[in-house]
Amino acid sequence: MTFTLQPRWLVALLALSSMSPHTAAFQSDLQQQPFRISSTTQPLGPTTYGKAQRVAVIGAGAAGSSTAYHLQQYAANATIPLDITIFEASSRVGGRTTTVNALDDPRYPAELGASIFVSVNHILVDAAEEFDLEALEAGAARPSESKYEIGIWDGKEFVYKSMNDDLGFLNLVKLFWRYGLAPLKTQRLMKSTVAKFLKMYDEPEFPWKSLTDMVSRVGLLDTTASTGWQFLKSNGVGEKFGNEIIQASTRVNYGQNLGLIHGLETMVCMATDGAMAVEGGNWRIFDGMVKKSRAHLRLNTSVEEITRLEEGGYQLSLSKKERHGVRTQTEDRFDSIVLAAPFQYTGIKVSPALPHQPDEIPYVTLYVTLLVSPHRLSPKFFSTPTSPLADQDFDSIPEIVITTLPAGLDLGSSPEGVGPTKFWSVSTLRSIPVNGSAQYLYKIFSPQPMNATFLSRLLDFSVEAKEDGNDSVDNVDKRHISWSYEKKWHSYPYEYPRVTFEDLNLDAKGLWYTSGIESFISTMETSALMGKNVAKLIVNELVEKSGSDLN
Template sequence: MKTQTIIATVLCLAHSQSVLAATDQLVLEDATVGFKTPKHVAVVGAGSAGSSTAYFLRKYSQERGISLNITVYERDGHIGGRSTTVGVYGDEQNPVELGASIFVEVNHNLVDAAKEFNLSTSGIRELRSKGPVLGVWNGRDFVYIQSAGGSWWDTAKLFWKYGLAPLKTVNLMKATVGKFLKMYEEPYFPWKSLSQVAYDLGLTAATASTGEQFLEQNGIGKLFAQDIVQASTRVNYAQNLPLLHGLEAMVCMATDGAQAIDGGNWQIFSNMLSAAQATVHLNRTVSRLAKLNNNKYSISTKKQGSKTEALDQQIFDEVVLAGPLQYSDIDFDPKPRHLPDSIPYVQLHVTVFTSKHALSPRAFNLSSEKLVPQVVLTTLPPGEHHGSSPEGVGLPGFFSISLLRPSMDTREGRGELEYLYKVFSPAPLNDTFLANILGLAEKATIDKEDISWQYRKVWNSYPYEYPRVTFEELQLDEGLWYTAGIESFISTMETSSLMGKNIARLMVDGWES
């Protein structure tokens, strides 16, 4: 493997292209033999976890000859959860990802689904044939710059500065991810306890330590950890190495085969729900969940944003809560035997905008003839330490800036070719910041001549991945399942999908026992 893949964390910022893929939806035929009375299952949430739960429920029940009805409730108006696109200039034919942007070759569920549903994928596109494509900036200087194509000189500089740390990191990542991949296979799959399977596979050695400690324990130098690995944890999870655990740090470095679905990754989950033959209710909030005397569940729902009483009530054999419970506002009657702990989530600000201006070299302390890298990741400068504090953006003031692609403004009367940018930050970007990075520092305010279009989104994006060795239960009560406990273990589209698959298998196994 090329050494350059070690630091190609630009993969974490890959974005889908503007052409919507044509999809041939595959439908799993419903087998109605075996159980005369269909099982009725409700899934609350249509993101990666909920869509995968529905898809694999249909798949496994079909294999066992179990008749099944699946109903999915989603409080938002779209499928995909944190995998969401917005149309540049309001044009849905020119989408850009706002959330989960890529998946990689070891993400078996997503890779297999993309192939099964005949979805077109794209890898990382370098916009330049020469010059810098990736830089790591510490608020004062670029501590690392990678050229287009990854030259031999880049490799030489990498080893000159960091010694064998890059190779050691790759080997540690492969060993750690290799343990995780056993969670897909027998005898570990399906697992009834995430805490137990993590222990059995030796992964708690990584989750028990901070990323900083885990790298040091494995002989990886502090300079490479801070310059390169921390740049990756910041762009992926908005967290520094002394805060998040070692397993998540290793996941950030597993970037081989990065890809995205053309037109948006949400198409994977939309196709999963179609294949599952699920009845999907968008803009529908689950307001009340009552366990009945016969151990079935009554679900009351209302339209999102409605202040009126529940509009609908249905009875289900089992329910899957496929999202963080702390944001659901569900009223339980009675409370489940186990309620997950509320855990802090990162509030991430995503800003996408178009401008005729290139990034200013002066804003990054470069001479005027230099080009700013296509993707700017960040780390902390020497002497600045935030420990495990969540307020750790530091001197750079942002986590990443990415030049995604050229974009033609097709709105009437314009027809200009501009740059499309995406910024991850811990707070809203103000005009002073935007003017500075675009070389307009003398302007007090930014107008539409400078930024012709912008869109802002705030996510409760992922948990603060504090070190831990125990994780939430999969089953909150008899017939009541919970997927989001895996987010404190690894928070990705793929791991949410894996949890949905695992719970689906446990449910179907239970129906046959």
Template sequence: MFSRTSRVVVASVAGLICTTYFLLPGHASILGPGGQQPFVLTDQEPQVVKRVAVIGAGAAGSSAAYFLKEYAEKHDYRVNITIYERNNYIGGRTTTVDAYDDPEEPVELGGSIFVEVNKNMFDAAKLFGLPIAEFNTGSTDGAAELGVWDGKQFVITIDGGGLWETIKLVWRYGLSPLRTQNLVKKTVGNFLKMYEAPVFPWKSLSTTAYELELLPATTNTGFEFLKANNINPPFTTELIQASTRVNYASNLGHIHGLETMVAMSTDGAMAITGGNWRIFDKMVQTSKAGLHLETRVTNIERVQGKHTWTVNALKLEGGVEIQSFEDEYDEVIIATPWQFSNITSQSIPAPEEIKYVNLHVTLFASPYRLSPKYFNSDEDLVPDMILTTIPEGFDPHYRTVGPAKFWSVNILRTLDRKLENGVKRREYLYKIFSPEPWSDEQIHEMMGLPKDTKNALSWSHRKLWQAYPAEEPRSAFQEAQLDFGVWYTAGMEAFISCMETMSLSGKNVAANIVEGWVSARRSEEVPGQHDKLV
């Protein structure tokens, strides 16, 4: 879900890599023709008031609230939504920090980019009038755009998408890029059916994956899936593996084939000026939900003799618990990974616990570029974006980071920093992904500077994320409905983990909830009628 910096890999193969991403058509019966529509209140007084709790204000929770409001109003329900979020901000793993503590210089710390065919996010950005800044794939100072480093040497460098670069890539990789493009299109083509009636809204993710013939991708590693489709090294172990490492901190022998296709499916990268979290913030505002920030849900239990649920929560202030309270709801949407929530319940079965990847993100600004000597390069400048792979001869199922010791390092942009004397100094803003903390001393070493060099780093920020699941091959996935009236969005993450698919997971839950309400109302009006809304 995380950075999608493989945009440069895709762009730099001069159109040979697939440019299709996730087109997410709406459910015909709930959305009506044309997909997402503006909210419309009917003149008729809503017949029912439904109370819904959403636990988590990340991509899934914000989207669940947003689409729940839309669907409920379209079908003449008044809905009272309450969102609980333990952090003091909306967006979950989509958040920014300010370089130099300057609000004019926000930097994405989590989910960094999306593409135009990420329909939920792109449509919401347009609807809310949020400014979209397309990513510049050019380089700085005349350096190459992209290099793939194996811890010893650059196995490939790419400088733009000109004819010479295309010839070089075709000479090195043959038909593998074209075969990858075709495989991505085929796999994503099957995946797209997941967002069309009669599949959407889906009840069982496992059944849907089987019916859409996606299990060959999810049950095999990326290496196996590619090999079965006649896509082989060095293309797989260099460019494709570099992409899975930067996007999911995983080698091809570890990550499943479907997520491998996702890692190679980015094109037309863009971001919201000021941070992608603004999309989810607007979704929450538009849902008109009650919002409890810095509030941790502690317990969920069924109300005895009723089809409702109590949610117990603690209000926090600076991390200190200051107040406990509870409320009752018709539906509860758990929009955060259960294993990190510390929620208890005697009434609902706990969702499956899956392994998440610890990803260390290091942001820093410096007037210095990275040192060619550190990377054993004879060039005057190293590429702006350095992805990594493991050296030739390593087992393709090797699970750790390898000799490179980090997943990626890249220059995000250049900054003009104002010094105390009023003079502006040009600096580079960097981002490093690594499996372990990356120290100032290691940064100095990367730049070829003595460890005691003063002012080499003018600003830095570090964050440890449980960024995404390990995405190991599997055939079954956690279902969205845990119990009558209790829903879970994070099962999607073991299938595909990114901002858009988590938004889709929230949207799917919202559609299922309203479909259930409408079905129940129809069955009351016409006994025995439980038709699906298609």
């Protein structure tokens, strides 16, 4: 899952981002034919079963919803009756995609989780079209009151700022003046990397039984084996551009510096053509998938244990949150199980024990803070006494500030990599009329919770010290922060370089796993792709078994 900010300047720069319509020519060779459920495969042919095959999907996020949706599509194509049940521990569909209404007003929804998807995300784009969801240009509601749309701040100064207008040519000249040919080299490198990744969607590569083997076959193993720095340097991308532009992107998207994150995820951060978001929230895509799958949806229901039965199939032990407490129960019998959530966070016991349990991998802890305030971002916070006068007025502060490390500061592979800025990004999402005057909706990404003292500096207001020492945002006077909301996420893995990835099948029978792809690429689209892949493998196995023990 990517918590992406979508800058127009990056578009002008690399022709990667589609805030502007002038980038299509750079991406033409990456455009695929619209993705369809059947892809380029031939129909599996009619098969008749005497009973419906029962499949349990654990998790209703991007992977789980996509699994159910594609199971239904592929099974229908093969005339295989399926009975699909989705178990979701929370009260909603969407996983790490969710929205909150600013000021508790449904006119102002704000994404707390995965904020955008892009034109090359074929599964999401096609699903949004199929479900008749309106996809809006990312950042369309931004107030555009500053002279600058986006700035990259290193804790001392803005190392780069792009103008908040349609003069993309001037931004482009500015970039090449500062960085030479590094933007073009990065753009070409990104295009070649994405082209390799897109092979995973179609025959002969799709579906794949081993992600490790697939990564090797499409030629991405060297990319995942290298850190972002190693990958960029080996391909001739300059250090200044890497530190100031590319690292700012890996930080805002994944909370990781180039000395930690692998080369493939680094390129993913730069492949942002056609950024969009579904009106009302991206979760609506996955809600549409669940409904289209005709699965039984069991919300507020946790799977506590998966037991493999001697006679074949699986039994689930469940706990369901109800008004008066938690009710436990068992449910028989499922032919296949798809675990569509990171194993380490499910708490699920598997009996008998798995031959190999998925590795516990560290996830980034990300705090997302939404707040509404009448105050604009403060020039005092971002400037120093020696800063140019041009950086010392409100109009000089970009509406999006993303951060990088100061030149010469190398935190290596440390997960504590935020550095002197103390936050990953702050974004002005929109202006909101409140009592006849404009206030601003902000979103902040940070590795630690926001507090009143920090926000008073960021927005330049006074805050009184509390006798009890409480420095929480909730204690700020409503004149300064009229509304706030904080969410703590285990948002994505630390994308350390690696050359092997988790198996898709956990017991060499009917227990499947989707979250191994997150150490490869962690986005809504790739989770949906893994769900689609697992669905295809399950249906292929059912077709192979047809005419024998399943009749």
